């Protein structure tokens with residue numbers, strides 16, 4: 001067996017290869033708390049070349065988090081080990097942080113303990129994303145069942161209310177019309193909302209076919225340009241080599257219509273709406289059932305509206321969360337549900353004052 005030969009012939013060397021091949025980070029910390037060695041995964045995780053990590057205090061990789069520094073110190077001084085410390089690693093170049101799970105073990109040299117410490121660092125970004133998306137899906141399906149029952153119950157009396165109001169309007173003199181108009185108009189609004197709730201709650205099986213996403217986007221633009229706000233500049237930045245994707249035409253149209261409408265509604269005084277498409281080859285939503293990365297397309301919708309405050313971003317996929325007087329707050333959760341049924345992903349980034357960018361990733365084949 002070649003693998004067994006490698007181990008016996010060249011044991012040390014082989015360990016080096018194991019560390020360089022490891023997709024998790026391994027850092028050797030000196031007794032003084034400085035980085036002494038690190039494997040390539042660390043370089044990739046922290047976006048910093050190994051050479052510039054050498055000799056730096058390890059706490060700089062996890063700044064402002066005393067818990068991890070204390071635990072490393074304890075490993076160095078007392079030889080204690082710690083598992084699964086949750087903290088955030090920082091990428092100096094971009095000033096962004098990412099969730100990590102760190103295990104700290106005392107480094108033993110020839111059986112002499114505490115000659116330093118070994119850190120095993122796992123990037124938890126993907127795990128967190130999957131955790132959050134499955135939590136969101138759970139919430140959505142609970143709410144779906146509840147909405148379905150409620151919408152049915154509300155729709156029937158609503159028809160009676162609005163019908164009676166219309167009848168009364170015909171019989172009463174003009175001066176009473178304005179009150180009844182409010183009843184009729186608001187009933188219509190509730191009805192539209194109920195329709196949207198039913199859309200959201202009904203399990204809609206996917207009718208799959210091969211779709212040209214550009215065609216779908218163009219049809220939506222055509223519609224929206226006609227009755228959309230003025231002073232909007234539309235920019236289409238399409239990748240002509242974009243492959244067709246497998247999907248349900250009506251449902252995906254609804255997704256992009258919701259997103260384009262949100263963007264336009266965010267720019268009542270004008271602005272730029274940009275639609276961008278491209279192939280996304282290292283798509284990494286992996287599930288147990290589908291462990292392989294698949295080719296995906298990315299559709300990006302950008303606007304130059306007011307953006308979304310950081311504290312509101314976490315709520316935008318929550319059903320009924322709306323900041324609009326006439327909004328139902330179901331556009332984004334419904335879109336997310338459809339995209340996830342297509343085994344895709346949605347990401348929203350926004351900077352107050354600059355605008356919002358919504359990304360939709362869709363696998364080319366659902367398979």
Ligand SMILES: Nc1ncnc2c1ncn2[C@@H]1O[C@H](COP(=O)(O)OP(=O)(O)OP(=O)(O)O)[C@@H](O)[C@H]1O
Pocket residue numbers: 258262263266303305306307308316321322323324326327328329330331332333356
């Ligand atoms: N492009 C955007 N720019 C700024 N805020 C946005 C944007 N897209 C969504 N939002 C915020 O997210 C909220 C939820 O959006 P969502 O589409 O789910 O509901 P809505 O637009 O309020 O109502 P509707 O059900 O009619 O779509 C919005 O009310 C708005 O506050």
Ligand SMILES: [Mg+2]
Pocket residue numbers: 258261262327331332
């Ligand atoms: Mg909306």
